[in-house]
Amino acid sequence: GENVEQHPSTLSVQEGDSAVIKCTYSDSASNYFPWYKQELGKGPQLIIDIRSNVGEKKDQRIAVTLNKTAKHFSLHITETQPEDSAVYFCAGNSGGSNYKLTFGKGTLLTVNP
Amino acid sequence: SQTIHQWPATLVQPVGSPLSLECTVEGTSNPNLYWYRQAAGRGLQLLFYSVGIGQISSEVPQNLSASRPQDRQFILSSKKLLLSDSGFYLCAWSPMDRSSGYTFGSGTRLTVV
Numbered sequence: 001g002e003n004v005e006q007h008p009s010t011l012s013v014q015e016g017d018s019a020v021i022k023c024t025y026s027d028s029a030s031n032y033f034p035w036y037k038q039e040l041g042k043g044p045q046l047i048i049d050i051r052s053n054v055g056e057k058k059d060q061r062i063a064v065t066l067n068k069t070a071k072h073f074s075l076h077i078t079e080t081q082p083e084d085s086a087v088y089f090c091a092g093n094s095g096g097s098n099y100k101l102t103f104g105k106g107t108l109l110t111v112n113p
Numbered sequence: 114s115q116t117i118h119q120w121p122a123t124l125v126q127p128v129g130s131p132l133s134l135e136c137t138v139e140g141t142s143n144p145n146l147y148w149y150r151q152a153a154g155r156g157l158q159l160l161f162y163s164v165g166i167g168q169i170s171s172e173v174p175q176n177l178s179a180s181r182p183q184d185r186q187f188i189l190s191s192k193k194l195l196l197s198d199s200g201f202y203l204c205a206w207s208p209m210d211r212s213s214g215y216t217f218g219s220g221t222r223l224t225v226v
Binding site for chain 2: 032034036041042043044045046049087089091099100101103105106108
């Protein structure tokens with residue numbers, strides 16, 4: 001089955017700096033990679049996703065890059081703000097499945113004012 | 114638009130008591146449905162998923178069971194709770210056509226005492 005590794009487990013940045021979270025996956029059949037943001041006491045929210053037919057996707061301050069050859073994908077947050085502080089999860093779809101995601105263990109991002 | 118409802122938000126139950134957590138989805142048909150548990154260590158553990166009424170797949174053998182009596186209703190149950198069942202339980206749905214990723218509910222914080 002799919003195995004998704006996420007690094008770092010914690011990340012602390014100053015407001016205005018950039019933050020990068022990296023994930024690797026094991027299943028070459030995986031073709032969908034979403035990123036979720038979870039604030040304390042709430043359910044995770046989808047913030048951006050990428051499919052294997054593109055290498056990069058951007059939405060305002062958030063971008064995701066995908067390297068299929070190396071089997072890794074990254075989340076980039078620019079001009080970080082205190083409200084970006086949360087736990088971030090990456091995921092990949094197991095075996096290219098329509099319905100089953102395997103999640104990384106999460107990264108606690110803290111943006112210091 | 115689609116919405117997902119999960120209740121209750123918090124629950125304190127004694128060891129050995131039964132459990133029933135309910136999740137419903139509105140605004141879509143034939144969704145894929147999921148139950149996840151999130152322990153204090155942040156990881157998201159897939160417990161059950163369902164691709165149709167009466168179709169339940171279990172990912173981890175345990176003290177819990179799931180049922181899908183209606184197309185947009187997913188129930189997580191236990192006959193006798195254990196202390197180790199404490200955690201944050203999340204319901205999620207995704208569309209059958211892979212048009213988007215998971216949408217999570219707001220979660221239930223279960224404490225078994």
